[in-house]
Amino acid sequence: MQTISIKASTSYEAHIGHGILASCGELVSRISEPCTIAVITDSTVGPLYEETVKISLTEAGFRVVTHSIPSGESSKNLFFYGEILEFLASSKLTRSDLLIALGGGVVGDITGFAAATYLRGIGFIQIPTTFLAAADSSTGGKTAVNLSCGKNLAGAFWPPRAVICDCATFDTLPKDTFADGVAETIKHSLIADKAFFELLMQGHLYSRIEDVVRRDMEIKRDFVSSDEFDRGRRQMLNFGHTIGHAVEMRSGFAITHGHAVAIGMVSAARAAYRLGYSQNDFSSIISEALQRYGLPVESPYRADELIEIASGDKKRSGDHINVIVLSDIGRANSVSLDMTQFESFIQQGVGV
Numbered sequence: 001m002q003t004i005s006i007k008a009s010t011s012y013e014a015h016i017g018h019g020i021l022a023s024c025g026e027l028v029s030r031i032s033e034p035c036t037i038a039v040i041t042d043s044t045v046g047p048l049y050e051e052t053v054k055i056s057l058t059e060a061g062f063r064v065v066t067h068s069i070p071s072g073e074s075s076k077n078l079f080f081y082g083e084i085l086e087f088l089a090s091s092k093l094t095r096s097d098l099l100i101a102l103g104g105g106v107v108g109d110i111t112g113f114a115a116a117t118y119l120r121g122i123g124f125i126q127i128p129t130t131f132l133a134a135a136d137s138s139t140g141g142k143t144a145v146n147l148s149c150g151k152n153l154a155g156a157f158w159p160p161r162a163v164i165c166d167c168a169t170f171d172t173l174p175k176d177t178f179a180d181g182v183a184e185t186i187k188h189s190l191i192a193d194k195a196f197f198e199l200l201m202q203g204h205l206y207s208r209i210e211d212v213v214r215r216d217m218e219i220k221r222d223f224v225s226s227d228e229f230d231r232g233r234r235q236m237l238n239f240g241h242t243i244g245h246a247v248e249m250r251s252g253f254a255i256t257h258g259h260a261v262a263i264g265m266v267s268a269a270r271a272a273y274r275l276g277y278s279q280n281d282f283s284s285i286i287s288e289a290l291q292r293y294g295l296p297v298e299s300p301y302r303a304d305e306l307i308e309i310a311s312g313d314k315k316r317s318g319d320h321i322n323v324i325v326l327s328d329i330g331r332a333n334s335v336s337l338d339m340t341q342f343e344s345f346i347q348q349g350v351g352v
């Protein structure tokens with residue numbers, strides 16, 4: 001097992017290992033006295049892993065209650081958020097009790113938001129079971145639910161008290177769901193660590209999965225710790241996300257987040273070179289890395305189909321939009337574009 005410390009407004013540890021779900025009780029007892037723990041999971045993950053977690057927590061002296069939401073993005077909404085809060089209240093959780101998010105990013109985000117708001121905030125622990133949740137959403141402290149007008153529109157910054165990542169849980173993931181995490185991992189390498197990119201390029205992701213998750217968490221930590229509330233450096237983590245989000249939305253979410261970000265990264269690299277924001281064209285090498293792991297690299301949509309959607313991006317400030325470009329593999333910076341430049345960025349990125 002590997003353990004890293006993450007310093008945010010509160011500090012916490014992330015444990016990464018193989019088969020560590022069965023010792024989660026011991027890991028939780030390092031940060032909490034015996035208390036009641038509400039394990040929130042979903043209808044796919046629950047039958048696979050809830051029992052192991054429950055047994056381990058009970059053996060460590062915790063009282064465990066469990067609650068499940070239907071699996072999938074469509075559950076990350078106010079209805080199920082309300083249902084979780086009602087469940088916590090009816091289970092009589094107090095501020096010294098804990099929540100556990102056992103699942104992917106959906107369970108992590110909605111449970112985190114419930115933890116941030118129940119009794120004005122109680123502690124929670126992330127047990128990510130998708131590669132994406134391990135590599136990205138379980139650290140960083142962003143929690144959210146979707147509103148009918150858009151994704152993640154209601155939420156809070158609420159860091160977990162611990163993260164427990166058992167890479168053995170990835171064995172049951174569908175291939176495409178696993179690949180979503182690969183896209184964010186390749187993104188981390190592109191914005192921060194050339195040697196990490198080379199390791200991924202050589203195909204070592206599967207054999208070195210624990211090291212990979214650790215490096216993902218470290219890179220994210222380093223961007224987030226200098227900018228917890230997302231006002232500057234943290235924006236580098238949005239590399240590939242402006243065009244990516246537009247592709248994801250245009251597809252009605254049929255193209256999942258990581259797959260859309262893969263397309264977004266290749267498009268952003270191509271556009272940045274063509275428009276002179278990057279000295280080199282990194283689009284081919286990025287494509288090669290992504291395709292190695294079965295990810296798509298070209299937008300199925302035309303630029304004009306994406307421009308309107310992308311112009312409404314949350315990251316917009318006034319009449320300018322910041323996009324992230326690479327100055328080298330392992331180095332990113334932000335450029336501020338007016339709307340005309342932004343349209344050319346998308347046109348050059350995905351072809352007219």
Ligand SMILES: NC(=O)c1ccc[n+]([C@@H]2O[C@H](COP(=O)([O-])OP(=O)(O)OC[C@H]3O[C@@H](n4cnc5c(N)ncnc54)[C@H](O)[C@@H]3O)[C@@H](O)[C@H]2O)c1
Nearest residue numbers: 044071072104105106107129130132133137142169172173
């Ligand atoms: N908070 C953040 O910083 C942040 C960052 C990135 C993404 N997100 C959010 O994360 C969500 C996407 O996360 P995700 O891709 O993990 O989606 P998800 O939670 O919906 O999981 C994907 C699917 O895999 C299933 N699953 C989970 N673990 C499994 C396992 N071990 N074996 C078999 N099936 C399993 C789930 O039931 C679901 O059907 C989005 O809502 C996104 O907005 C949040």
Ligand SMILES: [Zn+2]
Nearest residue numbers: 184241257261
């Ligand atoms: Zn992302």
